[in-house]
Amino acid sequence: MNQNPAIGHNSVPKMTARNVNVFYGQKQAIKDVSIDVTSEHVTAFIGPSGCGKSTFLRCLNRMNDTVDGARVEGRIELDAQDIYAPAMDVVQLRARVGMVFQKPNPFPKSIYENVAYGPRIHGLARAKADMDNIVESALRRAGLWDEVKDRLGESGTAMSGGQQQRLCIARAIAVDPEVILMDEPCSALDPIATARIEELIDELRGRYAIVIVTHNMQQAARVSQKTAFFHLGTLVEYDDTSAIFTNPKATRTKDYITGRYG
Numbered sequence: 001m002n003q004n005p006a007i008g009h010n011s012v013p014k015m016t017a018r019n020v021n022v023f024y025g026q027k028q029a030i031k032d033v034s035i036d037v038t039s040e041h042v043t044a045f046i047g048p049s050g051c052g053k054s055t056f057l058r059c060l061n062r063m064n065d066t067v068d069g070a071r072v073e074g075r076i077e078l079d080a081q082d083i084y085a086p087a088m089d090v091v092q093l094r095a096r097v098g099m100v101f102q103k104p105n106p107f108p109k110s111i112y113e114n115v116a117y118g119p120r121i122h123g124l125a126r127a128k129a130d131m132d133n134i135v136e137s138a139l140r141r142a143g144l145w146d147e148v149k150d151r152l153g154e155s156g157t158a159m160s161g162g163q164q165q166r167l168c169i170a171r172a173i174a175v176d177p178e179v180i181l182m183d184e185p186c187s188a189l190d191p192i193a194t195a196r197i198e199e200l201i202d203e204l205r206g207r208y209a210i211v212i213v214t215h216n217m218q219q220a221a222r223v224s225q226k227t228a229f230f231h232l233g234t235l236v237e238y239d240d241t242s243a244i245f246t247n248p249k250a251t252r253t254k255d256y257i258t259g260r261y262g
């Protein structure tokens, strides 16, 4: 029986992190975090500003490699494979563990090319018809096909914010990821576009492990099955979302979800 509350217990983990520390220069932003992420679940990372949610999220696909002065210690595995091993192909890793950012960031290219870009560099399509299928299927899964099928040649940056974010989700899906990381994906969107993305997250979870960083506790409660509460760089509590919101074990979690600080 696993005694660590941060370690999932009801299915084989897709990703595991053990004793992860992250430093920016001398400053420690993440302290000894261990957690499991399971497939077919949405895991929400919540906590007050600056507690390290985004920093920890970026460890899961080595995006911190691109941040000056950032250093990651500990072990993170994807399907029991050490993602920080020297032999790990980071480009391949980031296809398997895709990322969607706070601000929609489509390439200044056509809608079609935004989605085709990843599959092309990963050699996923042999002929134009294969690529057409990949693009259509990714746009369908991102709930965007009906809106864009007649204007695939138009620029991805000319769409509404919510459509751009669904395009970015389609771009991540197109390379057939296993995990999708989302860093406050709705914070730049209006309530209607937010609701559409939340529905989409719920549809996608049947197929991927999804980890979402959110400031919005109602959003965490709506979209996730597991919630991790971070505070001052530590993982305070990790449990089923219903337990975190109705019966938190730690006083700090309770204080946060009841709005005592944030």
Ligand SMILES: Nc1ncnc2c1ncn2[C@@H]1O[C@H](COP(=O)(O)OP(=O)(O)OP(=O)(O)O)[C@@H](O)[C@H]1O
Residues within 6 Å of the ligand: 024, 029, 047, 048, 049, 050, 051, 052, 053, 054, 055, 056, 067, 068, 215
């Ligand atoms: N590139 C960086 N260089 C130096 N310090 C950083 C860098 N990025 C983040 N930090 C610091 O690390 C700590 C954790 O930041 P992080 O952005 O991960 O927190 P967060 O919980 O995601 O915050 P927010 O909700 O405000 O986005 C903060 O103290 C922040 O100032």
